[in-house]
Amino acid sequence: MKLRDIETKDEVLAILSETDPQAIEKIHKEAYDVKVENIGSKVYLRGLIELSNICIKNCLYCGIRKDNDHVHRYELSDKQVLEAAQFAWEAGYGSLVLQAGERISSEYVGKVTRLVREIKEISEGKLGISLSLGEQSRDVYREWFDAGAHRYLLRIESSNPELYSKIHPANNLHSWERRVQALKDLKEIGYQTGTGVMIGLPYQTLEDLADDLMFIKSMGIHMVGMGPYLTHSETPMGSLGITTTDLSLTLKMVAALRLLLPKINIAATTAMQVVDPEGREKAVLAGANIIMPNMTITEVRESYQIYENKPGIKDDAAISKTKLEMNLEKNGIEIGWGEWGDSRAFVRK
Numbered sequence: 181m182k183l184r185d186i187e188t189k190d191e192v193l194a195i196l197s198e199t200d201p202q203a204i205e206k207i208h209k210e211a212y213d214v215k216v217e218n219i220g221s222k223v224y225l226r227g228l229i230e231l232s233n234i235c236i237k238n239c240l241y242c243g244i245r246k247d248n249d250h251v252h253r254y255e256l257s258d259k260q261v262l263e264a265a266q267f268a269w270e271a272g273y274g275s276l277v278l279q280a281g282e283r284i285s286s287e288y289v290g291k292v293t294r295l296v297r298e299i300k301e302i303s304e305g306k307l308g309i310s311l312s313l314g315e316q317s318r319d320v321y322r323e324w325f326d327a328g329a330h331r332y333l334l335r336i337e338s339s340n341p342e343l344y345s346k347i348h349p350a351n352n353l354h355s356w357e358r359r360v361q362a363l364k365d366l367k368e369i370g371y372q373t374g375t376g377v378m379i380g381l382p383y384q385t386l387e388d389l390a391d392d393l394m395f396i397k398s399m400g401i402h403m404v405g406m407g408p409y410l411t412h413s414e415t416p417m418g419s420l421g422i423t424t425t426d427l428s429l430t431l432k433m434v435a436a437l438r439l440l441l442p443k444i445n446i447a448a449t450t451a452m453q454v455v456d457p458e459g460r461e462k463a464v465l466a467g468a469n470i471i472m473p474n475m476t477i478t479e480v481r482e483s484y485q486i487y488e489n490k491p492g493i494k495d496d497a498a499i500s501k502t503k504l505e506m507n508l509e510k511n512g513i514e515i516g517w518g519e520w521g522d523s524r525a526f527v528r529k
């Protein structure tokens with residue numbers, strides 16, 4: 181099996197199809213080596229602030245979808261967000277992510293613009309800001325970019341339009357084509373652009389997953405966050421009873437992506453930690469280089485459950501930080517404190 185300089189879907193598919201434990205270990209090791217040779221061994225941290233769980237969408241898999249009446253809806257105040265940003269700054273995270281359900285009101289757009297400016301101000305322009313706030317118009321993306329955000333995460337969820345339509349309601353709020361267009365807009369505006377997929381979705385095949393990685397390559401994406409699909413019992417898809425129980429396919433996806441695109445940033449995501457308590461560390465050892473420690477205040481963590489069994493729900497930002505540091509140290513993984521850790525696949529315009 182070819183592991184270096186892979187380029188084709190068939191080569192990716194061969195990696196994803198591997199079942200021999202020794203061969204899989206070799207794939208992970210090779211992906212780790214390729215990472216170290218191309219972008220170094222450090223892991224970069226992005227403190228995660230879950231700004232709000234209010235959402236206009238109804239993605240069939242997500243626990244905070246609009247129609248889930250069991251969710252207590254919240255939106256953090258400016259003060260709460262800025263306190264979290266201050267924590268990130270003092271902790272040496274280098275960067276933070278503002279994530280939320282999707283909303284499009286002008287008041288909300290203005291709030292995000294204000295927050296981005298203020299975070300830049302309190303950190304003397306040094307704290308990097310990523311946004312993960314769903315699909316927005318080009319003008320809104322531009323407004324937030326001009327305010328100081330420089331990275332945006334918007335997962336394609338699946339590169340297969342047919343599969344996409346099975347996991348989203350049939351209305352024009354949920355359109356695969358629009359999502360692709362949003363990714364193109366983000367790139368054109370100048371964001372370091374991130375996307376990703378869920379792994380182990382109902383109806384998803386290995387071929388779909390190989391196509392996902394080829395999609396990421398063809399779109400010229402700079403950063404990727406992928407993770408196992410996890411059930412939430414209060415969702416239409418959750419009632420299908422299919423859930424992800426092991427991390428092996430996700431780790432193969434991370435390794436294959438690293439071998440395909442040696443220079444991009446790849447996140448070891450929280451969903452990996454749900455399936456395996458050391459899932460994130462294992463992903464780092466299979467080629468990932470970014471971790472997003474949760475900094476959301478404890479009071480609202482319980483309300484931001486896009487999937488069930490989210491870890492650290494009773495923790496605060498400091499506890500999440502200590503636990504992560506301990507786990508990384510145990511695995512001999514070094515942290516790039518205070519560094520942005522920009523994607524080496526990104527060329528500033």
Ligand code: SAH
Nearest residue numbers: 241242280281282314335408409410486487
């Ligand atoms: N509303 C924004 C950001 C929050 S959701 C957006 O949708 O882009 C962030 C990500 O959580 C989604 O892109 C999706 O890939 C992931 N997610 C949602 N529900 C999930 C589930 N049940 N299992 C695993 N990941 C899930």
Ligand code: SF4
Nearest residue numbers: 235237239242245281
């Ligand atoms: Fe809303 Fe994002 Fe969940 Fe979809 S995945 S329902 S857009 S929070």
